[in-house]
Amino acid sequence: MPEQNNKEGLSAPYNWDHLSDDPGVWARVRANLVLGQRLTGTVALVPRPGTIGIVIVIDLGLPAQGFVDVLLLPDGAGRWPTEGTVTDFLVWWMDPRKAQIRLVAAESCYRRDDFDTWCLTNAPLGDPRVLDQFRFDP
Numbered sequence: 001m002p003e004q005n006n007k008e009g010l011s012a013p014y015n016w017d018h019l020s021d022d023p024g025v026w027a028r029v030r031a032n033l034v035l036g037q038r039l040t041g042t043v044a045l046v047p048r049p050g051t052i053g054i055v056i057v058i059d060l061g062l063p064a065q066g067f068v069d070v071l072l073l074p075d076g077a078g079r080w081p082t083e084g085t086v087t088d089f090l091v092w093w094m095d096p097r098k099a100q101i102r103l104v105a106a107e108s109c110y111r112r113d114d115f116d117t118w119c120l121t122n123a124p125l126g127d128p129r130v131l132d133q134f135r136f137d138p
Helices: 024-033 115-122 127-133
Strands: 038-045 054-059 065-069 088-094 100-105
Touching: 038 100, 115 127
Parallel strands: 065 100
Antiparallel strands: 038 054, 038 088, 054 065, 088 100
């Protein structure tokens, strides 16, 4: 079992030492990100899938926390990416105040089965046309 190295219980080598509480840092990072932008990340934490099942925390190597909301994941935690999985994600939403980036998996196997239909009423900014700039993998 990997060594636990911080209060969040993230397994080594993942931790949030690179995150910044400085709002100016987040403003600069956010200014360089756009909805639909592809980022490669490592799944750093899957908190009690099936029990909590609300987020998968992604280490992007940026001074911001990336996460995938359960609403964007397939039914059944057995189909979610596991800790240590390196894969591509697309920027779904960015918090204007806190250093948080909501992500959606680029690979269809890590997205909910009815993703296309679900997006008609739940797309970022409330507008499914924004998804035209997203480049998902089949």
